[in-house]
Amino acid sequence: MSNKNSELESLSLAGNINIWSENQSTLEEQALKELQTFAKELNTAEDGEITDDNEKVDEKEDKNFSLNVESYIKQQQDLKKRQDFQRSLANDTIKSNNNSKKRKVRDDSDLEDKSGSEYVPSDDEDSDPSYNYVDEQTVITKKNKRKECTLIEKTIDDGDCKSYKARLDLYYKLLEQEEESSEDDSKDVHTVQDNLKIPYKIWNKLYRYQQEGVKWMWNIHRKSTGGLLGDEMGLGKTVQVIVFLHSLHHSQISSCHGRFVGLGPTLIVCPATVIHQWVKHFHEWAPEFRAAVLHQSGSYKGDKNRLIKDVRKTKGVIITTYQGVIKYEKYLTEHEWHYVILDEGHKIRNPATKATQVVKSLNTPHRLMLTGSPMQNDLTELWSLFDFTNPGMLGDLKTFQEHFIEPILQGGYSNSTYAQEATALSVAGALKDLIDPYLLRRTKHQVQRHVSLPNKTEQVLFCSLSDEQKALYKDYLLSDPVADILGKGVKNWSGDHGVRAKVFVAITKLRKICNHPDIYLSDGADEESLRFDYKSSGKMVVVSALLKIWKKQGHRVLLFTQGRSMMEVLRRFLDRQGYKYLKMDGTTAIGARQPLIEKFNTDSSYDVFLLTTRVGGLGVNLTGANRVIIYDPDWNPATDTQARERAWRIGQDKDVTIYRLLTAGTIEEKMYQRQVWKQLLSNKILLDPRTNKFFKSSDLFDLFSLQENADNAPETVNIFHKSRVRIQEKLKRKSKPKRPEASPKRRFTDEKLLEMKHMAHRIAKSLSKPPPESADRLELEREKRRRREETDEAKRLEVAELRRYNREKAGIVEDVHANKIDDRDALVGFSEALEYAETTARLHHELKTNNKDLDEIADEVNTAKETVSKEPEKLIKKFKKRKIDLTGKIDGEKIEGLVKTETKKTKNAEKDKNNASNKSGGEDDFILGKLFNKKGVSGAIQHDSVVQETSKGGSLRVHTEAQMRAEKSLQALKKSRLDNWKW
Numbered sequence: 001m002s003n004k005n006s007e008l009e010s011l012s013l014a015g016n017i018n019i020w021s022e023n024q025s026t027l028e029e030q031a032l033k034e035l036q037t038f039a040k041e042l043n044t045a046e047d048g049e050i051t052d053d054n055e056k057v058d059e060k061e062d063k064n065f066s067l068n069v070e071s072y073i074k075q076q077q078d079l080k081k082r083q084d085f086q087r088s089l090a091n092d093t094i095k096s097n098n099n100s101k102k103r104k105v106r107d108d109s110d111l112e113d114k115s116g117s118e119y120v121p122s123d124d125e126d127s128d129p130s131y132n133y134v135d136e137q138t139v140i141t142k143k144n145k146r147k148e149c150t151l152i153e154k155t156i157d158d159g160d161c162k163s164y165k166a167r168l169d170l171y172y173k174l175l176e177q178e179e180e181s182s183e184d185d186s187k188d189v190h191t192v193q194d195n196l197k198i199p200y201k202i203w204n205k206l207y208r209y210q211q212e213g214v215k216w217m218w219n220i221h222r223k224s225t226g227g228l229l230g231d232e233m234g235l236g237k238t239v240q241v242i243v244f245l246h247s248l249h250h251s252q253i254s255s256c257h258g259r260f261v262g263l264g265p266t267l268i269v270c271p272a273t274v275i276h277q278w279v280k281h282f283h284e285w286a287p288e289f290r291a292a293v294l295h296q297s298g299s300y301k302g303d304k305n306r307l308i309k310d311v312r313k314t315k316g317v318i319i320t321t322y323q324g325v326i327k328y329e330k331y332l333t334e335h336e337w338h339y340v341i342l343d344e345g346h347k348i349r350n351p352a353t354k355a356t357q358v359v360k361s362l363n364t365p366h367r368l369m370l371t372g373s374p375m376q377n378d379l380t381e382l383w384s385l386f387d388f389t390n391p392g393m394l395g396d397l398k399t400f401q402e403h404f405i406e407p408i409l410q411g412g413y414s415n416s417t418y419a420q421e422a423t424a425l426s427v428a429g430a431l432k433d434l435i436d437p438y439l440l441r442r443t444k445h446q447v448q449r450h451v452s453l454p455n456k457t458e459q460v461l462f463c464s465l466s467d468e469q470k471a472l473y474k475d476y477l478l479s480d481p482v483a484d485i486l487g488k489g490v491k492n493w494s495g496d497h498g499v500r501a502k503v504f505v506a507i508t509k510l511r512k513i514c515n516h517p518d519i520y521l522s523d524g525a526d527e528e529s530l531r532f533d534y535k536s537s538g539k540m541v542v543v544s545a546l547l548k549i550w551k552k553q554g555h556r557v558l559l560f561t562q563g564r565s566m567m568e569v570l571r572r573f574l575d576r577q578g579y580k581y582l583k584m585d586g587t588t589a590i591g592a593r594q595p596l597i598e599k600f601n602t603d604s605s606y607d608v609f610l611l612t613t614r615v616g617g618l619g620v621n622l623t624g625a626n627r628v629i630i631y632d633p634d635w636n637p638a639t640d641t642q643a644r645e646r647a648w649r650i651g652q653d654k655d656v657t658i659y660r661l662l663t664a665g666t667i668e669e670k671m672y673q674r675q676v677w678k679q680l681l682s683n684k685i686l687l688d689p690r691t692n693k694f695f696k697s698s699d700l701f702d703l704f705s706l707q708e709n710a711d712n713a714p715e716t717v718n719i720f721h722k723s724r725v726r727i728q729e730k731l732k733r734k735s736k737p738k739r740p741e742a743s744p745k746r747r748f749t750d751e752k753l754l755e756m757k758h759m760a761h762r763i764a765k766s767l768s769k770p771p772p773e774s775a776d777r778l779e780l781e782r783e784k785r786r787r788r789e790e791t792d793e794a795k796r797l798e799v800a801e802l803r804r805y806n807r808e809k810a811g812i813v814e815d816v817h818a819n820k821i822d823d824r825d826a827l828v829g830f831s832e833a834l835e836y837a838e839t840t841a842r843l844h845h846e847l848k849t850n851n852k853d854l855d856e857i858a859d860e861v862n863t864a865k866e867t868v869s870k871e872p873e874k875l876i877k878k879f880k881k882r883k884i885d886l887t888g889k890i891d892g893e894k895i896e897g898l899v900k901t902e903t904k905k906t907k908n909a910e911k912d913k914n915n916a917s918n919k920s921g922g923e924d925d926f927i928l929g930k931l932f933n934k935k936g937v938s939g940a941i942q943h944d945s946v947v948q949e950t951s952k953g954g955s956l957r958v959h960t961e962a963q964m965r966a967e968k969s970l971q972a973l974k975k976s977r978l979d980n981w982k983w
């Protein structure tokens with residue numbers, strides 16, 4: 001049921017929603033009945049509480065996937081041979097499967113989720129694998145236990161002691177060989193703050209910010225507190241933690257009054273999908289550690305309590321899931337752990353769940369949490385996370401709610417008063433200061449210079465409803481259940497379970513219609529009669545177009561959807577269209593997940609990986625793809641963000657494009673708007689307390705409406721007009737060139753313009769002193785030589801000045817190019833300045849390289865001046881046509897690139913990169929153009945620029961009163977800490 005609860009909670013978070021309803025018990029009962037059916041059919045919950053039955057089936061499946069220990073040892077010794085064999089086997093199997101396609105289609109019908117339990121999001125990680133189709137080559141059903149999973153290989157953990165020892169022997173042997181052949185002294189260690197020792201060969205493999213991360217963990221270790229490593233997804237949190245643990249082990253420092261020397265027994269809790277990824281990382285980064293999986297998919301098949309004791313004795317690491325801590329609570333809580341580490345720690349964001357309570361009760365002096373999305377829906381979640389890492393630091397929940405959450409929320413609404421806004425700013429600032437020492441968060445943008453990730457573009461595409469969808473949507477809005485919700489008088493609907501259930505059911509129906517009308521129609525109907533034609537869904541038409549183009553361009557795609565029935569529709573579509581794909585959702589056995597991921601990453605013949613957002617979107621590395629489609633939005637922004645980050649992370653070398661699909665004018669737009677609101681709230685605490693407020697409070701009428709003109713102007717595009725993608729305008733401009741309308745806004749002051757012109761003149765003058773009229777050829781040569789002999793330093797200064805100047809101009813030109821500057825004077829000003837600068841820079845270069853003599857140069861400078869004064873319009877046109885980027889490049893060329901000798905080396909690299917990014921940008925434009933033209937996309941916005949908007953400094957004034965309020969909040973917190981002292 002917690003799936004439903006989280007949905008309902010999200011709904012209730014949707015602002016000040018007021019509805020009117022009478023207690024109509026029949027409808028309520030009906031709604032509750034539907035909910036119960038959903039829960040039964042779904043069989044799992046958000047926090048993954050699974051039934052024993054599920055675990056049994058899971059165990060069975062996982063056993064089937066396990067390789068035995070002996071074969072594992074052999075496998076390690078002769079890995080390459082086996083891989084070759086498997087590759088040939090793969091080819092054979094693919095061939096044979098192609099032949100038996102017809103048979104497979106018949107099997108697939110067995111696999112259909114007949115329950116109709118969707119559209120409840122399948123957010124679980126350990127769902128019932130009562131059927132399980134690992135991929136198109138591997139089909140396992142309850143009825144038909146046929147299995148062709150020999151292709152799948154999984155990392156074996158160290159649960160089984162024999163296999164651990166065998167792995168260690170092999171590792172030490174390899175190490176010995178390596179040390180013999182290497183001239184380096186690999187025993188050299190790097191020392192952090194006097195006593196934490198890390199072998200250089202590991203330390204040097206870390207990126208600079210990762211080294212900082214290790215230092216930060218060491219600092220909080222020494223302070224005996226906990227902390228939250230909140231780096232953005234894919235920056236290597238797992239790696240940093242493993243290196244830190246390894247260095248503790250290596251340093252053999254005694255801690256906790258001698259109870260632990262080096263690293264003591266450690267417990268890692270993570271989502272099921274990534275347990276084997278952890279093992280893999282341990283084997284790679286700290287092979288000495290015994291990393292044992294406490295889960296059915298682990299190699300240890302005996303009594304789990306024995307395993308725990310055994311691993312503790314060898315000071316090893318136990319890796320388990322959030323369900324695992326519940327299941328083995330008794331065993332886990334009776335021991336002391338040196339470290340407890342929660343991966344994807346936001347899983348305990350709900351303070352009331354069992355998993356949260358159990359992990360908080362574990363006995364340990366050191367708690368670390370890893371999550372790329374520390375705050376997802378609201379501030380209570382942040383409290384819950386810090387209540388684990390630093391118990392009591394944020395006081396009790398009630399005090400925190402009253403003194404922090406309330407004032408921050410109040411100031412976040414667009415209809416809040418100035419005083420509320422100022423108070424929110426102060427309180428958010430105070431909260432940020434409080435948590436800062438215990439939260440280390442680096443964004444990809446911040447560490448870009450270290451990791452050099454490729455470009456990423458992320459756009460939200462607003463798709464039209466098909467006629468059939470539109471008719472169904474309208475019908476449903478006019479139906480009795482919706483009339484009932486909207487019609488009568490319950491004000492505080494979110495507190496009324498009956499009404500909440502009804503709202504939930506109604507929203508679910510609307511979401512189904514948006515995804516595919518047949519999913520909605522299949523509720524209770526005979527599915528066989530439905531065709532699931534892709535053309536019946538506006539979004540699927542867009543998916544079809546995107547996949548077609550990407551296939552041609554050689555891009556590989558992650559296709560995420562929320563629920564299993566939509567996944568099934570997409571799967572049929574991929575089958576019919578002949579795409580080669582893999583598939584992973586809650587029904588995929590845990591042990592099969594990591595091998596599937598590896599398979600997709602390494603076998604480029606797969607076009608698409610079809611995933612449910614919550615299972616495939618969390619923690620895994622899917623860099624084999626460079627295109628991502630998020631088919632339907634989640635209420636929780638972090639779920640979608642996590643999904644998109646699977647491809648754009650360390651290890652990705654291609655530019656990544658992400659499209660989030662929304663059906664214009666419908667409930668999906670409202671969901672996206674809620675996402676943005678939550679994201680901004682999270683930014684307020686984690687990034688910048690001055691984050692803009694923008695959101696109006698929505699009401700139920702707003703949720704249950706259809707914006708009829710959405711095909712022309714989706715509401716969201718209007719709200720975030722600044723982030724609009726102007727493809728349509730570009731297209732229009734292409735067909736009919738138009739002079740841009742003059743903007744009343746002047747972007748540059750007269751002084752600025754004058755300054756720009758003077759600067760250009762000065763540069764021009766200094767570079768092109770005309771030769772004396774009477775000078776003969778010899779005189780000229782002498783003059784040239786004399787100038788050449790000017791000190792290099794002086795020349796360098798000139799060049800530096802030019803570069804600085806040009807960089808400034810490039811920014812301006814970009815603004816003009818993006819139509820942000822339309823003022824004619826400003827245009828003339830900057831065109832003049834740029835023309836001078838460009839001409840003179842070129843001439844300067846030619847002067848240096850002796851390509852021209854001074855006479856010619858003087859002539860050219862004069863011509864340039866004349867052009868500027870006579871034909872400003874021509875110049876404007878010229879510069880407006882040219883592509884400029886902020887790094888100072890025009891048409892992909894650096895202006896300062898004219899000074900070739902100095903920039904040659906970097907120039908090539910820059911140019912390549914630039915070409916690549918232009919290429920991908922061009923491809924995106926091309927695709928958007930196609931979609932806008934024919935495929936029913938009515939608008940697009942840049943997602944990142946929507947969520948990164950922060951308010952301009954001057955709009956918020958911090959009042960003394962607001963500061964006093966923040967002070968009061970802190971006092972209340974201190975008092976609460978004293979009252980509940982536990983840290």
Ligand SMILES: Nc1ncnc2c1ncn2[C@@H]1O[C@H](COP(=O)(O)OP(=O)(O)OP(=O)(O)O)[C@@H](O)[C@H]1O
Pocket residue numbers: 205206207210231232233234235236237238239240371372618619620621645649650651
């Ligand atoms: N220093 C490094 N050198 C080489 N590869 C690295 C390094 N750091 C991280 N990686 C690789 O980058 C990828 C992402 O790392 P990891 O899974 O630890 O990220 P994460 O921050 O935990 O992501 P998420 O939040 O999505 O779980 C992995 O494939 C990992 O092996």
